[in-house]
Amino acid sequence: MRLQVTVPQDGATVRAETVAVEGTVQPAGSRVQVLGKDVGVEGGRWHAEVPLEPGANLVDVAASADGRRPAFASLRIVLEVRVTVPDVTGDDADSAQDQLESLGLKVSMEDAGGFLDPLLPGDPAVCSTQPEPGTQVLPGSDVTLAVARDC
Numbered sequence: 001m002r003l004q005v006t007v008p009q010d011g012a013t014v015r016a017e018t019v020a021v022e023g024t025v026q027p028a029g030s031r032v033q034v035l036g037k038d039v040g041v042e043g044g045r046w047h048a049e050v051p052l053e054p055g056a057n058l059v060d061v062a063a064s065a066d067g068r069r070p071a072f073a074s075l076r077i078v079l080e081v082r083v084t085v086p087d088v089t090g091d092d093a094d095s096a097q098d099q100l101e102s103l104g105l106k107v108s109m110e111d112a113g114g115f116l117d118p119l120l121p122g123d124p125a126v127c128s129t130q131p132e133p134g135t136q137v138l139p140g141s142d143v144t145l146a147v148a149r150d151c
Contacts, residue, residue: 087133113148
């Protein structure tokens with residue numbers, strides 16, 4: 001019995017919530033299961049669409065045939081989920097920080113005010129962000145808020 005996974009490579013990183021897992025098996029009439037579910041085999045080739053969870057996923061493949069020892073394969077696939085940096089420009093610094101941290105982002109603040117900024121009334125607000133709003137980043141990425149009372 002011979003079982004081979006041809007797509008995707010072990011350790012692949014993808015961004016789609018499903019992935020095509022394909023391969024070959026010999027003898028051609030073997031039974032193949034992906035994650036415990038039977039998949040069709042035609043001419044020794046098999047194919048399955050596998051749903052993924054965010055982060056690391058382990059996909060097990062098993063093949064069996066009468067009179068043969070079963071064959072097994074497993075592969076790791078990482079579903080990379082990105083976060084869009086929201087536009088918090090003009091928001092007060094604390095609520096902007098809370099919003100970004102709730103998305104799994106790390107927040108640091110830098111003073112963007114001038115010499116007289118501490119004397120101005122009101123609370124500091126976000127003047128700009130780095131990276132800019134709308135940028136796709138990985139969870140855990142750093143976002144810097146430039147804050148001042150007068151932007």
